[in-house]
Amino acid sequence: MILPTWLLLLSGTALADYYNPPISDGYGNWSAAYEKARHFVCQLTLTEKVNFTTGVGTGQTVGYSNSIIPRIGFRGLAGDDGPTGVRGADYTSALASGMNLAMTWDRQLIYEQNYINGAEHKAKGANSVAAPVVGPLGHAPAGGRNFEGFSPDPYLSGIAFGEAVRGTQDAGAIAEGKHYLLYEQEHFREIVEWNVWLAEEPNITDPYSSNVDDRTLHELYLWPWYDGVKNHMGAVMCSYNQANNTHACESDRLLNQLLKGELGFQGYVSSDDGSQFSGVASALGGMDVTGPGETSPNGISGLGESYWGPNLTLAVLNGSVPEWRLDDMVTRVMASYYYLGQDKDYPELNFASGNFDTYGYEYPEAELGWRKINLHLDVRDNHAETIRKVGSNSAVLLKNSKNTLPLKKPKQIAVIGEDAGPNKYGPNGCSDRACNEGTMAMGWGSGSTNFPYLVDPLSAIQQRALKDRTVVQYVLDNWAKDQIGDVSWQAEVCLTFVSAISGEGYLEVDNNFGDRNNLTAWKDGDAVVKQVAANCSETVVVIHAPGPILMEEWIDLPNVTAVIFAGLPGQESGNGLVDVLYGDVNPSGKLPWSVGRKREDYGTDVLYKANGPVPQLDFSEGLFIDYRYVDKNNIKPRFEFGFGLSYTTFDYHGLRINAVPAVPTASISPSQAMRTTNPSICPHTSLNPSDYTFPTRCTPTRGGDPKLWDVVYRVRTTVTNTGSVAGQEVAQLYLDLGNGTPPRQLRGFQKVMIQPGEHKEVEFELRRRDVSIWDVVKQQWVEVTKLGTDIKVFVGSSSRDVKLRGVIPATGKAPSMISSMVPSSSSRMSSVVPSSRFKVTPTPTH
Template sequence: MRNSWLIPLAAAAVAEGKAYSPPAYPAPWARGAAEWAEAHERAVEFVSQLTLAEKVNLTTGIGWESGQCVGNTGSIPRLGFRSLCMQDSPLGVRDTDYNTAFPAGVNVAATWDLDLAYLRGRAMAEEHRGKGVDVQLGPVAGPLGRVPEGGRNWEGFAPDPVLTGQLMAGTIQGMQDAGVIACAKHYIGYEQEHFRQGSQGNFTVADAISENIDDKTMHELYLWPFADAVRAGVGSIMCSYNQINNSYACSNSYTLNHLLKGELDFQGFVMTDWSGQHSGVGDALAGTDMDMPGDVAFDSGTAFWGTNLTIAVLNGTVPEWRIDDMAVRIMSAYYKVGRDRTQVPINFASWTLDTYGNEYFYAGEGYKQINEHVDVRGDHAQLVREIGAASTVLLKNVDGALPLTGQEKFVAVFGEDAGSNPDGVNGCSDRGCDNGTLAMGWGSGTANFPYLVTPEQAIQAEVLKNGGTFSAITHSGASNTTIQAVASQASVCLVFANADSGEGYITVDDNVGDRKNLTLWQNGEATIAAVAGACNNTMVVLHTVGPVLVEDWVHHPNITAVLWAGLPGEQSGNSIVDVLYGAVNPGAKTPFTWGKKRSDWGVDVLYTPNNGEGAPQQDFTEGIFIDYRWFDKYNITPTFEFGYGLSYSTFSFSNLKVTPVAASPYKPATGKSKPAPVLGKVLNATAYLFPDYIKRIEAFIYPWLNTTDLKAASGDPHYGWPTSKYVPEGAQDGSPQPVNPAGGAPGGNPALWDTVAEVSVTVKNTGKVAGVEVPQLYVSLGGPNAAPKVLRGFGRVSLGPGEETQWTTTLTRRDVSNWDTVSQNWVVTNYTKTVYVGNSSRNLPLKQNLLLNIKK
């Protein structure tokens, strides 16, 4: 560790029992590795033409509400380069119109379908592209889903690194094939909303929560899907709000420089979450490449970068090679996805749906047409409907109660979750309420609905088409007498219930982003009990952001079927009708575990501070054991296990074959980088004075100086600190640096992806109807600290009645390796490894020891 002056601080922190993130400098510079080569070359050529002010403009946001997108960089008019547009969300284009409201990430996880992940990613990016967006802020692997109550879990995929990682990769490939830069977020450890930005509610704390993660857990769990994202070529990664081991994510040199840019050899750019920046020079040296939205506080007109970044380069605090690398990384991503070929003018405004308004919304200037109301939906509604049905998990089905035949004389629907929001489909800003049916959670990870097909509407249409009668009670306060009078007469009773969550800047029913419990909302349990008490053919459909506690009612003899439909997007009602009436045979599997009681998961949100007014400390003492791994380790019986899901058919597994494949020895990466390239020439301060021909816009962030007196231009009270204290040791060193032994290529050491075994199994449809099965491959890595089993592969197999097929997959060196904290690399231990195959984490009828043929 070259930062020797910090070693005593580290020792003191450890002695006090505080988590500590070691310094890692300098920030690695992009080298155009692998498929980045051409884009990197073009980026270097472009950046070589830029002045210092233009480089700063490229890396600095112009301020909240100072452009038409939720985030905008400065422009480079001299070269015809417009401001880059960053826009939410991971399920569609946020804050606009004539866009599609796609299913949430958790629904994609429930499909276990890489093709659908790709198609959804591509479709979403096509819509962003059509609106003029350069960077879509998604997909999500942070939160991974450590705690079931986590407010934003639904934006991501699943609390398993392999399922999330593969779906992340597929989504990213789809997005970037459409010509839009994907932004994998939130890096890293962002597992709850409470205290994500410090003080909250009645609690005053000095800093944001510190998520304290040990080295093994970081590599084997939370970093894993980001490695998949980097290997898939993701153009940008967003650092998160929280601290990691008591260092802010966007200032954390270890996670950014050492892990992301060093070990994972990430060639794109790191952008801050909105107001996730906490220092200027510090964040630049720690590996952050772009700040968003640019101002210290929204609309403050003050900035850590902008003018201050120009000053930092002029006074030598930030070396010239570092600002060059920041710009090169941004432009490499730009060219890699073909933004120079696919970019269209920005034709919407995030701050209003009015056709005419102010381009500089906060300043109230630049009146023009800001919304062209471009319809970018194409035929994406059909994909939404398909994913909604493909992600519906059949949890219970007694004696073939489903599918419905269409001949039911009287169908009754119950629950507020079946109906419409009385305030309109977009009646709550950023979906910050739970009125009517739930089709997405709340927060910045949302999009406006162009419409929402409710279950009530779709089921009524189906019933009327079939000549039946229909009634719906969607008032959550309806009396039991009213409910039971209808339920007792119905042929089938469909109860819809939900549980919501979202981002922490919105509170709904005292849920501050994170859920405060795991029960149903909208009087759900009481409605289920009332209906089931009067109707002997009661079916429950759940629209929830994650697991809920169902043990108290799910075994009721009158409840004949239970389905989880998640957050299915705009086609919600049509998707559930497709499953209820058998047009689609459910093949989804639950992407999380359903415990019987809240304590079953072993972890929870930190709801109150535990460190006085200091940063709350959340110690990840469970290590790699979250969700099904925790249940397995402690032999806890869930209501429904991870990977579980029924079908209208049945399937069998047989003939497991595990064949070793010879692999070369694992070779740690060696050698050194080239020196950091310096592009262009920095002039004296006079060259960067604010131009006379530029009209100042209120609160807009600029790169220029007001005076050649750098201290006066900065206004930074710390200006003039001794460099030895202000700049960490080694942070300015542009000399050749050692390659990280665990790295060597985007995603990590290339040898991690060597195939070490082939696995095949026969899957047969033993039922009477065509259906889909999801074979799942788990591996026990052996050893005293390993999980009983971990998911390592999956697929989707469509089979007709009586049909069988051979499903084949492979295991890589990475799949059978553990992170060794001593050697700081991946190792294949000598412990016995076992392969399991089945259709859920608790139904694995086939197993075989894995005999590896890896040369030493």
Template sequence: MPPKRDEDLWTSDPFYPSPWMNPEADGWEDAYKQAKKFVSQLTLLEKVNVTTGVGWENGPCVGNTGSVPRLGFKGFCNQDSPQGIRFADYVSAFTSGQLTAATFDRSLMYSRGRAMAQEHKAKGITMQLGPVAGPLGRAPEGGRIWEGFAADPVLTGIAMAETIRGMQDTGIIASAKHYIGNEQEHFRQLGEASGYGFDISATLSSNIDDRTLHELYLWPFADAVRAGVGSVLCSYTQVNNSYGCQNSKIINNLLKGELGFQGFLVSDWAGQHSGVSSALAGLDMSMPGDTAFNTGLSFWGANLTVAVLNGTVPEWRIDDMAMRIMAAYFKVGNTIEDQPDVNFNSWSPDTDGYAYFYGKEGYGQINWHVDVRDDHAEVIRDIAAKGTVLLKNDGALPLKSPKFVAVVGEDAGHNPLGPNGCADRGCDMGTLAMGWGSGTSNFPYLVTPDTAIQAQVVADGGRYESIFNNYDSNAIQALVSQPGATCIVFGNSDSGEGYISVDGNEGDRNNLTLWQNADNVIANVSSWCNNTIVVLHTVGPVLVTDWYEHPNVSAIIWAGLPGQESGNSLVDILYGKQNPAGRSPFTWAEKREDYGTDVMYEPNNGNGAPQQTFTEGVYIDYRHFDQAGIQPIFEFGYGLSYTTFKYSAIKVSKKQVGEYKPTTGLTIQAPTLNNFSTNLNDYKFPAAFRYIFSYIYPYVNTTTSLKAASGDPQYGSNKFIPEHSLDGSPQPLIRASDKTSPGGNRLLYDVMYEVSATITNTGDLAGDEVPQLYVDLGGDNPPRQLRDFARINILPGESKTFQGVITRRDLSNWDVVTQDWVISSEPKKVYVGSSSRKLPLSAVLN
């Protein structure tokens, strides 16, 4: 809720108890039964083992839970990243989420998710840490917006759902992240901030009002839950001054209560800040298990065992934690009997090494170098080409066997250190095909634009030269000034996760200009060459104001972060092997200030938690530009083709649907699956075990007394236990939730209108068109909001019908008083067109 006065801090209302699983939840019924059968056999120690990571670098994966050897369960292997497998060999480097969203193609979103998960599965991984809906893209400079999809909740939500289905259809658990309001890298972690010279006592607080939270940032997570996602990962940042991994409002109330999420909530790595508090607030799995990397200390582990024994964490809560984890495991088709072994090691590329890397124990084979790539290069190449956005074309493209091609720009060539020469891709040398941070994978190879274009020119019998030094203007001028030159100039802009700083960019970008002096190179080349084609590899929007209208700039292409097939996918577009149909997943502004939002680069609360208040509400990206009447250079959803299309004959069909009814009733009582021993001697470290240094165990530190094991002078007191948090009695259902359907009240997804339009290819080439459906809800709402889209292949002269739908949710606003979705009485209108500002068709919704 907002503060009473400007000087007050925003607060997050408490919500307890933490909701327990619903045995009748749609799509989870069988998984619930399997999980109940398994968890009912577990001892308290084994339940704690399942919920607690074993510690950083003490297992093969970036996150490993304890196991249950007695029942043959090997534990979870949780692995980055949302763009491929991090820290492994013979894996693929996939196209970014952002460029995938630019395809506006549901089937490609699914295919990418499936291909990535197939590789994870073949390496023995249990859960892939992705896809990403946070950051959504509030600030264009945000360091990790390329890991996500788009600065729009609907496009992101659809991409999340399709990616999750693709992943989980392979038997890999998807973990939707970073929940929620995680929109910048600055001040997300204390140690990180301290390393950059900032003295703060708590991480940044994203202060978000109730309506904005629901209509913008929670929206794609609702789609993820509705798609059956097995896990959600909570973020480092605070939301309204409560840490994301122990914020009972956003976890218990919104995620598990209102959305009916049945899977498990896992902490971001070292994002857990408490033991009992986080358990009661709804955290289900602690990663990587230690309080800070390699400390050997844990908020859970032995402390969680003691917390259950002394009653500060109720038995039903630990049961529900284990149930949620195992239900997600079974839901995607896994069994205990067929659980594969992990065949790689995150901490060493060597064939032999330590199984417990930090503890230096268990020497033997740790890597089997299994090639899991299959035919995924084709998937990557196709998605990268179909996501590429043609921003400008004065007839220069597609290329038709030009006699002389001059390529200029560092971004066209190789990194002299190799494609994996910088840890976690933490540099900007050579062509940019992936941002930096934990959301990366190793390149098995990287086809540069220079390599691919040269091969095509040579095959055509042409002449080819390239220059990668962006500061040798004399050499560049000498090359591009030659008669008949087709000049292709490259530029990029990079960003990533906050623990890496590149050229002074601490995760988030410092500005929206191109890197490597590319703006000057483009300006120079376009002044010397009358046929200049610009190719941009960027993590988001950049400022093109100074040169995009130059008459010699004959074409501009945004190729995003294409992954390993970068050059090949670009050649497919440049030479017309694929007709471009990508659409920009963000707005391109004339100047930085036009966005109305920005990264907070300096703390604003003394040495307390920096306060970042989302004063813009729902008005980000194109919603803001439209509301403020600001003309962008290229709008959201914009993209050109090598052919032309005509829109006509919009038709709106109203569907007969029932009245919206809030959910009422009670949940079941919290189930407890068995009684646990209260004899402390049953919880001591087994004499037969070998202690692994820094490994997190569930065993108590002493068996002299429970009070001594608790190590707390307040032992036996519930003074600090939130009200209702121990209550396992039936609880009232939240009115915006559903009795059995995850994702919120099922009536929200009733189709209220069907909208159709005729799309005709009026050009000479076959091509894909991307019709987009927007609504105007009237009143205090953005003038236009995306609600549906399609990607349709149309032959020359052919007409096809676009069919979109508008659901009750699409027409609703969040009412902060009733705490439910309502359709206002304001007049409403629907638009269909090729971008957020090219909407030739419209109709009133009656």
């Protein structure tokens, strides 16, 4: 049989061009995993392989459970949400949000929490975790699911994403990174979902399309995925939206060419619930598994039928989908399974997501398989300690004008605001956490989980106050103006709580359809702060929110003396906050985005009104989102990216920049045909090796060209704690790469604990990709110094608080050619580091 030309020439490229042979390296062994997977796949019949790719679910998990095959003793693979814990289970932990992990700027804490997540999923018998998240990246600050991810900065998100993948998989569960790619808002993400809610003309006929140029795609939205693939990510969930008007789950460009080709991804691609829109096209486009189940609201003719299942069997039999592609689908899934060692003593699935009954049907829709479906295993161990640590280390101190904090055994405290207390319905009283009742510690949607308990701030404050003999009065009704006035004027310190919340688009809260309608505090929070500040000379504002909120109405009031952004910190919310309020933990959190003075400061926003049957989101701002836009347009933010105060102070001095000698490494181009191979996996596959020769584009390592990961420069500085208490500082490195890039881009950070008077050297490693831009013509990364561009180096405590400056000169330039970078007004002598070609100078702090 000769395959049709159209099948082999998708996007002008042979379909098999992006079939990747396995890689042997890392803590596991992909080669060995693929060999085991091939052996497994070659035992299967055609229908068994099709059933394997068409997740039908067992009724017990939110995710798919691939076909159980009693004939060969295979029990199937179960998956479950999500980034904050095992969704719909009992006796599991409720973790801090991904945003809070980014707020810590702490690689070890990011790893630790995700290890916990992987360990709890494994203990419950789930093979894969639908996490971590870098889609959405955070294109618009009001985006509903931004809190699930890390930061609109690709470097910070990439480091966090890589550590999260590593932590999850070190615990034994498959990390299924999501959502790939350009899924940046909730409005118009699904046809049925949106049309049922909105019912206005014109109803959408397809999910929105995120339209982005190739350079922006690589340097911004695709950037973090390199880190995930580099750290052996076993699975990827493709997203609801379209990318440049092609559905993400059938995009040959996104899945085959970029993910499996350029990045060298070894695992499998699963659909999200309702993100598959075709049968043959999604199979050829690179999707490997229908994740949530056989049917979907976007099914054939809107009837909820499967695009795969029997239809995929027919497509293979009639030649529309080659059997080697089907083999590849199953092999990728099983390779991840074997790579994580899940074939040895992996726990059986022992819970039923969303159903806490001990006995029930294994297949509830068919009312079959009555048995014990929940063992109610407690898998929490001592994980609360890490969650509390994330909460305290992620708290960002934005203002402390009168040294109000830390609290010093005040005689009387007023606690004001609904966000300080418990939800009157209980911590799990609202479906998937979709309500704004009580304190906010988690966003809503599939990224949520059940709280085993929730320590609200008021409870934790009262517990601490008992030790200090402090009087605590409180008002938890934001509209109880008289009572708020009565307690606030009596108090020495008034702890005032405001909040906002957002979530996934299938749920609505106060007419917010996932995305936030505004960037202000909910439930009249601005008015509450102003009323308290009018009566209380030391007003401390605590914010729980899924992203930045505008605070111009009250931030400059003289009686607002301290502000803490606490994010969405999970089950230990109150305890972690009290650790910071009383100084048991010196705040060290830094903003993972900027706080504007008005909404327009961000330059990007959610598309709230459909601009056609297929809404078009044109990312015309290119690389310039969040602080990149603010810096480009000389906008003064209220608080800049990377900002965060401490109870102590730090000084920077002695910037040194050194080139790292090159180590010979084989380099490849993403478009380079590396070798010729037949992609057949099993001997019986319906491809004759003598008939077909497929050029295979592959990368010999995960994460793209291996040279991208070479360390090419080391930047060092010394940080001194000039205060009176120990504290952690997040030293940050930014680069100006010229060539149309943002004036400053984060390219390094290190968090260090420093004792009073102590000096610590901080080192940043710059990899080749950190000093490169994407060449759309050559289709590869190019170092800007080889383009004749000097790299400006900035080191400091935030994107605006630059302490030291330096230059990495363009290739072939002598140091004297860049002396103009040294300001004559510098308060210290500039110096050239011995054996270095790079001129550096300090910049006075401000």
